[in-house]
Amino acid sequence: MPISTAMATSFKKDLLEALHNFLATGGSTFRIALVRPSSTGTYGAATTAYTQLTGNSDEATGTGYTAGGAALTRINPTTSGTTAFTDFNDVTFTTATLSAEGALIYNDTLAGKNAVSAHSFGGTRTSTAGDYVLQFPTPDAAQAILRLA
Numbered sequence: 001m002p003i004s005t006a007m008a009t010s011f012k013k014d015l016l017e018a019l020h021n022f023l024a025t026g027g028s029t030f031r032i033a034l035v036r037p038s039s040t041g042t043y044g045a046a047t048t049a050y051t052q053l054t055g056n057s058d059e060a061t062g063t064g065y066t067a068g069g070a071a072l073t074r075i076n077p078t079t080s081g082t083t084a085f086t087d088f089n090d091v092t093f094t095t096a097t098l099s100a101e102g103a104l105i106y107n108d109t110l111a112g113k114n115a116v117s118a119h120s121f122g123g124t125r126t127s128t129a130g131d132y133v134l135q136f137p138t139p140d141a142a143q144a145i146l147r148l149a
Helices: 009-016 050-055
Strands: 030-035 074-080 083-088 091-107 115-134 146-148
Touching (some): 009 115
Antiparallel strands (some): 030 091, 091 115
């Protein structure tokens, strides 16, 4: 499968350079783009930017989905024990007819549209004229979509 679930290595460096702001108010704009089935690129820890997805023509297409994906609504970062984490609200593409096998979260505020993380769905998920829902995990130290332990 050309997509694996991983935090982008470049994102870790970006954090040390203070390029991302996850505050719910006044922070960076994050988006989630869907990866089409049978994509030709490879997405995971080595992914550095959204442009890799578009450069390989691997972004999903279909009714109810717009190139670039959906804007994510952030949940303020917090900590539990020695783990810092943040999360996003669920996303729904309404009346969608599309298929995807994964997704890429990226920072749309940055000129390079820097990658945050890639996520495999474990197979192709399809919607036909219905809601295509991306449900984020529970925002806690063990399950949040982005965790630093």
